Amino acid sequence: MNERLDSARLPLTRDLVLLRAVGLADEGGLGALTMRSLAQALGVKPMSLYHHVANKEEILDGLVDLVFAEVDLPSDGPWRREMERRAASLRSALARHPWSVGLLETRTSPGAATLEHHNAVLRVLREAGFSIEGAGHAYALLDSYIYGFALQEAGLPVGTPDSDPEVVEAMARSFAPSDLPYLAETAMYRVMQPGYAFGEEFGFGLGIILDGLEGLLVRERESAGA
Numbered sequence: 731m732n733e734r735l736d737s738a739r740l741p742l743t744r745d746l747v748l749l750r751a752v753g754l755a756d757e758g759g760l761g762a763l764t765m766r767s768l769a770q771a772l773g774v775k776p777m778s779l780y781h782h783v784a785n786k787e788e789i790l791d792g793l794v795d796l797v798f799a800e801v802d803l804p805s806d807g808p809w810r811r812e813m814e815r816r817a818a819s820l821r822s823a824l825a826r827h828p829w830s831v832g833l834l835e836t837r838t839s840p841g842a843a844t845l846e847h848h849n850a851v852l853r854v855l856r857e858a859g860f861s862i863e864g865a866g867h868a869y870a871l872l873d874s875y876i877y878g879f880a881l882q883e884a885g886l887p888v889g890t891p892d893s894d895p896e897v898v899e900a901m902a903r904s905f906a907p908s909d910l911p912y913l914a915e916t917a918m919y920r921v922m923q924p925g926y927a928f929g930e931e932f933g934f935g936l937g938i939i940l941d942g943l944e945g946l947l948v949r950e951r952e953s954a955g956a
Contacts, residue, residue, distance in 0.1 A: 795841030809858035
């Protein structure tokens with residue numbers, strides 16, 4: 731989605747406008763995306779954009795839809811496996827487009843890909859046996875965790891097995907281990923150990939959430955059969 735676009739060779743279309751808008755947001759965040767900067771990136775006059783999009787709000791709606799289109803839809807198969815696959819795909823999309831973390835659930839004019847995504851997630855949960863209420867709880871809980879982890883991951887000065895121990899070691903030098911013994915032992919015996927990467931915490935936390943949802947599903951089935 732971030733590939734270089736040669737607007738001099740391509741006719742201006744809504745799709746081209748949105749693709750270049752994603753590129754600008756990826757490069758400089760949403761603050762870098764204006765109608766003027768977008769027109770400049772496309773090599774056109776700002777007024778030319780209004781033949782394809784009504785305003786910036788429509789562009790933001792389109793960006794959300796493009797991000798959701800990148801996420802693997804859950805499909806037929808065990809619900810837990812499908813939720814794991816969808817969670818991993820959504821996390822990857824949020825990492826590619828950090829600006830989207832706070833945007834995806836704020837739009838009031840969702841596009842086709844967005845609506846299809848929501849429907850697919852709910853379909854898998856409902857067909858697994860969750861009640862309407864249970865499926866809603868499950869969806870909200872999963873997304874709260876995925877978005878929250880993505881936000882934290884994007885903001886931390888860590889992210890790879892090489893960088894995490896180095897950053898934590900530098901931070902550890904700012905306090906005396908005797909003053910903060912539990913923080914010191916976690917840093918020394920966990921985070922600063924070879925191979926540690928904060929990103930690997932994602933699967934652990936997701937597993938706990940899915941375990942809890944399995945318990946909810948069992949209780950709902952028992953209640954329905956009572």
